[in-house]
Amino acid sequence: MTIVEAIVIISLTGCSGKKVDYNMETENINTKAGSDISAFDDSTKWNDSFAVETSDKSVDVDISADITLPDCKSMSVVEVQNIKVGADFKKSMIEAYFGDSTVYYHDIPHYTKEEIYHSMEVVKNEIAGYQQEIDAGLITEEGVSRVMKSENDLLEQYEKAEPSALDTREKATDYTDCNEYLGYIGNVFCELRFGIAEDGSLEYISAQPLKAGSEGTLYDDSEYGYYGPPSFAEEKGVEGFNGGSTGGDTTSSYDNECALSKDEAIKKAEEFQNKLGMASQVYIGTSDYEWSAGVIEDGDDTVKTDDKESVIKDTAWGYIIDYGEGVDGIAFCKSLDFTRNMDIWETLDNYDDFMPYGSSSFIVTDQGVTEFTVSYPVDIVNESKNVELLSMDTIKEIIKDDMTKNSDQYDFTQNHTYNNLKLGYIRLKDASDKDKCTYVPAWCLSKQDKGYDRYPVYVNAIDGTIIRSDDLI
Structure with a gap:
């Protein structure tokens, strides 16, 4: 029974x-x-x-x-039951996202020499920054012990991968061990990641274009192909804001530059979900994908480009479409999600045992689904x-x-x-x-x-x- x-x-x-x-x-x-x-x-x-x-x-x-x-x-x-991840599952997700594009490995053991050197430099600078704050008495060593351990573990992985790093990327032919992959969506280089628990259960799938910039946060001047609003193609400091669930339909105060209408974008997201096999997702809402361009200098809202001052620019391009695991048109994460119960987090010692309710977010632009995150998905058993x-x-x-x-x-x-x-x-x-x-x-x-x-x-x-x-x- x-x-x-x-x-x-x-x-x-x-x-x-x-x-x-x-x-x-x-x-x-x-x-x-x-x-x-x-x-x-x-x-x-x-x-x-x-x-x-x-x-x-x-x-x-x-x-x-x-x-x-x-x-x-x-x-x-x-x-419901957790989804167990194997090579065939990853292959089907990769094909759904990248289509016919050539796909490359992108976990740390497959980083190129350039990526290894750059990543090591970034981590070393972050560790040095924390140490400076500790020495200055701004933070305590105990207070950042967890993040420092994480940074040092990451640096160790880079150092271990450095001797065998190649000059060029390696094409993916087997999907058993690697959980990060690269491929093209149109002319934009994108990354697809699988988050897998120790027992093999899927925790998340996420995908987004690779970002350029020294902090890895901006899209302009990217060697991987420009990704952003058409009107910002010649701008500096192009950045999209896609955090958080909408909780419902919202509209930006800016005109949306996307070639697709909202309804067309939702249809694209639903078609993509069908490719992923996410049949239990319930629609939550859609919001416009907002963007800005410009680099703030001297603490004001101006940007200097070729010695000319101009204000920070804003626009909307694309749509963020949110879903949640659910039934009967009700998303569980918008129902009695007990993780919204403050008292549980205040009193329980085993809060790490609790997992969020399943949800997903798809970003649709002129190129189709360019970014998405699926968190804690499950299969319906009965x-x-x-x-x-x-x-x-x-x-x-x-x-x-x-x-x-x-x-x-x-x-x-x-x-x-x-x-x-x-x-x-x-x-x-x-x-x-x-x-x-x-x-x-x-x-x-x-x-x-x-x-x-x-x-x-x-x-x-x-x-x-x-x-x-x-x-x-």
């Missing part, structure tokens, strides 16, 4: 196998709401208050919570749709009952007013298989604080189980 089947079948049994007690204070609660989200009423708040006895005092809990429902007709239970959910009244009573009976599981160092009750998806670990996990419908009662869920209470919306942090992954 799969996890999905088990969760659906034992709809009144908790994750620990204990029967959920619905005879808390009333026998008149309708425990089932059915599978239709419209059965839940989000037009009124949940207003309540009650006292909770802790080990040393009585705490007043106030609830004045808005009800937030997902924008879907029904919900599902989705079992899916059960239109699952029946408990009524909201039942969920409310379960929350109150657990708070009063298990007060030691909550942070009651101060009185709390909970202001949001949200239905969404949360990710549960598989006790028997670390490569699998399951997304289930769940309610979260929390105090919204600057975009974070504070003091959350998670309840499985199917079986009423209180979900603890140990159940999450």
Whole structure:
């Protein structure tokens, strides 16, 4: 029996196998709401208050919570597993991105002599910079010990690769060991990277044009081909700003120079996802890809080119299109992503065990998909749709009952007013298989604080189980 089947079948049994007690204070609660989200009423708040006895005092809990429902007709239970990476997988991704282009190795053992020498110089300068700040008392050696170790380890890799470095790049013929590759998108030299965990699970795939400039951040005067807005082709200091998820559709104040419309760009991104085999991605939003040109001098917004002063220039060229792993039109990372729970990061010692919810971002320009990042993708193993959910009244009573009976599981160092009750998806670990996990419908009662869920209470919306942090992954 799969996890999905088990969760659906034992709809009144908790994750620990204990029967959920619905005879808390009333026998008149309708425990089932059915599978239709419209059965839940989000037009009124949940207003309540009650006292909770802790080990040393009585705490007043106030609830004045808005009800937030997902924008879907029904919900599902989705079992997923990590993607294991082999040579064939990497080959398919490389062909999807580079097409017919010749592809070259680009991990450190395959760097050219020029790349090795340049990289060694950059790392040595960074190490020297940290040491100068330590000597000047601006930072402590302990404070930068981790980054210094990383820099020294990197320098050691460069020094190890130096004796065998070649003058020219080596064509890729085998994809077993190398995780970084180069090829052309049009006339622009681009790099594709695979991030792979020690157990062989895929953590990310990222791709972007190689950058020029002493700091490796600018695109102008690149020996690898100019990449940027057509109007900036003769400018200096050309730089694109592509950080962060849009969270929705946004439009730049600048006219977009891209030859493609927004709809055409989204279609390109979807076609590219199909090549990658990313079928479980849910659209989140699109924003214009903004660019600037110019080198700021003397602390002002001017740039000097051929002894002539001109202001920093800005424009938009291309689109950033964001997606998330999801189902029923709901992206998990925009649902009950418990990594947005500030209290988990403040109290857990094993936060390194938690992984972000899967997401992806595709940048489409005149050349098609030129940059992209896919983070923590998974394969769907099983899916059960239109699952029946408990009524909201039942969920409310379960929350109150657990708070009063298990007060030691909550942070009651101060009185709390909970202001949001949200239905969404949360990710549960598989006790028997670390490569699998399951997304289930769940309610979260929390105090919204600057975009974070504070003091959350998670309840499985199917079986009423209180979900603890140990159940999450």
